[in-house]
């Protein structure tokens with residue numbers, strides 16, 4: 001398993017993260033457990049901020065909180081001086097409860113409800129990323145009722161899509177998100193927005209995909225957005241002050257993955273903006289990005305306890321852990337691949353190939369296929385790396401399994417930042433109608 005950030009193997013032959021022995025974390029907090037390497041998270045935030053500073057452009061780095069949104073994470077993002085992107089009232093509420101400055105919050109989403117818009121306007125958030133014409137009119141109307149003028153970006157689909165390792169230039173992009181540039185709706189959206197009295201159009205936003213390993217797609221997107229900006233300035237006299245190029249920067253899930261250093265992605269983006277805008281007699285816009293996975297992905301490790309095994313000679317050995325698709329749905333959803341090791345026997349020779357099964361009542365609940373490990377026993381601690389993004393965030397209570405706790409580790413210290421769910425959490429919202437209580441009492 002690739003050792004990320006501060007992870008290392010200590011003198012006891014155990015995995016250690018943030019200076020804390022994984023077996024100690026298991027003894028203290030139980031399993032499954034999400035463990036975050038806080039120094040790695042902060043380091044990534046700083047890499048983005050420093051790289052943008054080096055460009056000399058005005059910028060905002062907004063952490064895409066959909067990747068992992070809990071109050072302690074919002075505190076880190078605030079302390080690192082970044083902005084925060086939310087996509088629902090739940091994420092907005094989490095940020096506000098954590099004391100995140102509202103004016104650095106950006107609100108995304110293709111179907112924001114009236115109450116979400118009201119909540120965000122009341123909180124005086126920094127920017128709405130408007131996705132469609134209905135939202136644009138709704139936002140203008142609600143802002144008017146509240147006697148406010150709100151800042152917006154328009155989300156446009158520039159016709160560049162990243163399919164992990166390659167990019168396609170599509171004419172009319174088939175996407176549920178945003179205003180299409182190809183069919184003219186992006187242009188109409190700018191016309192419409194610029195005439196509304198309760199919105200201030202700052203510029204446009206585009207997001208081309210996720211887990212991207214090259215810079216080419218960002219360059220293509222910057223080029224197309226710049227072309228659009230120039231056209232808009234010429235034909236309707238509207239000048240974009242902000243260009244947001246979204247997120248999508250790739251991380252190393254498995255040893256074969258080779259993401260670029262953050263500074264390389266950022267330089268490519270800022271160079272593309274400088275090239276395309278500088279050469280078109282256009283005032284240099286502010287550049288915003290929204291990294292999610294690349295801030296938290298490889299900082300997360302999930303610790304599990306090994307339970308049962310099933311050996312089918314000549315076929316496969318299944319090793320079951322006490323979590324699975326409920327805490328990490330990505331293998332089942334996307335065939336995502338992960339690396340893992342025995343955290344309590346990290347230096348032992350790998351002698352068998354096993355497949356890691358979850359505990360859900362579902363054949364598809366497999367975390368890792370064909371993993372080399374030392375001979376595994378019940379009670380061993382399995383550490384799966386790179387589970388920081390879209391794991392806790394997408395966890396579920398399928399089979400009424402309680403969501404794990406989350407711990408931040410740093411400099412030999414561990415802090416619980418999300419408690420493990422309790423049985424009360426599981427039944428807490430259930431209601432037995434009175435007539436059923438009466439029936440059971442009469443039986």
Ligand SMILES: Cc1ncc(COP(=O)(O)O)c(C=O)c1O
Pocket residue numbers: 064067108207209210211246247248249290291292293294389
């Ligand atoms: C609009 C938008 N911004 C930012 C992100 C964050 O992407 P990533 O986690 O790949 O950086 C996403 C998710 O893909 C997104 O849809």
Ligand SMILES: N[C@@H](CCCC[NH3+])C(=O)O
Pocket residue numbers: 066210330389390
């Ligand atoms: N949830 C996805 C990424 C979606 C990003 C949101 N636009 C994942 O786990 O990789």
